[in-house]
Amino acid sequence: MAYISFQPQDYFNTVLYNGTGSAQSITGVGFQPDWLWQKSRSNSQDGRIFDAVRGGSKLIYPSLTNAESTNAQLITSFDSDGFTMGSSGSNVNDSGTTNVAWNWKANGQGSSNTDGSINTTYTSANTTSGFSIVKYTGTGSNATVGHGLGVAPKVVIVKDLSSSGAWRMYTEMTGNESQLALDQTSAADSGNTSMWNSTSPTTTTFSIGTHGNVNTSSNNYVAYCFAEKKGFSKFGSYSANNNADGPMIYTGFSPAFVMIKSSNDTRDWCILDNKRPAYNVVNKDLRANETDAESTQDRLDFLSNGFKLRNASGAYNSTGNTYIFMAFAEEPIVSSNGVPAVAR
Helix, strand or coil: CCECCCCHHHCEEEEEEECCCCCEEEECCCCCCCEEEEEECCCCCCCEEEECCCCCCEEECCCCCCCCEECCCCEEEEECCEEEECCCCCCCCCCCCEEEEEEECCECECEEECCCCECEEEEEEECCCCEEEEEEECCCCCEEEECCCCCCCCEEEEEECCCCCCCEEEECCCCCCCCEECCCCCCCCCCCCCCCCCCCCCCCEEEECCCHHHHCCCCEEEEEEECCCCCCEEEEEEECCCCCCCCEEECCEEEEEEEEEECCCCCCCEEEECCCCCCCCEEEEEECCCCCCCEEEEEEEEECCEEEECCCCCCCCCCCCEEEEEEEEEEECECCCCCECCCC
């Protein structure tokens, strides 16, 4: 059984808040978030991604190819129990909106890393939870980049900050000659040697090829790297059965967050969490690659040891499709105090 020596809520947590259009502090995260992913629930708006390495005024959109932009009134500070937003709404704090913020803990702004052939500007790594934020400058030639995790990441998400370009995503599930794009519905490709240089991540580095979206000379990039930690995170795949009594996916914990995407079909990136709603069936769905407001339809159950599909739709459970997922824990099967988790 899974057993971890920390509480998952100390490294990942979801908070819900209402936009005011005025400066406000959001608390209840439980830690200082280093990666903040925000999305409006009530309005059709692009999501927003911020991190402590680039700073709260630096904005990128998971649903768009746009280069990084700057607005000093977006996230004015990352705080010990959450974050503070400025007076500019900009779809982060618009008056009258309901919103969700998914929060991960790394290691603050971090420091330089010399493990790869590219010396990173900053690598903010949390080896306990298996998450790091890496900022590097491209060379245009095949290269390696230090991730700081001490174990090989199973997922790496890269965004060009300097110019327009798709979000490129390596996953162990789809392999090192394949990639997915977080801002797109496309299936994983094959025989792609220019993205990851046909090389899987190691315990110290991930590899990048010559593709412009990950390695244009002199362009700045950010990479979000995820290593699997038993009892806290799980990255895997499942086969569909096209039935409302869908497959049960074992994770070793009760999930707090799940993102799902068909790897062999044109489908959205679907996000569910344990706060929307805080009971089964989990039916509040947002899409990483879309502007759409939250939709309501039975999707899945969060169990004490994984999740079970309760939907036969193409986005989750369509015949002939394989789906990949990223899951983070609310509670392991057995927590550090030896108390078994229970199903929701």
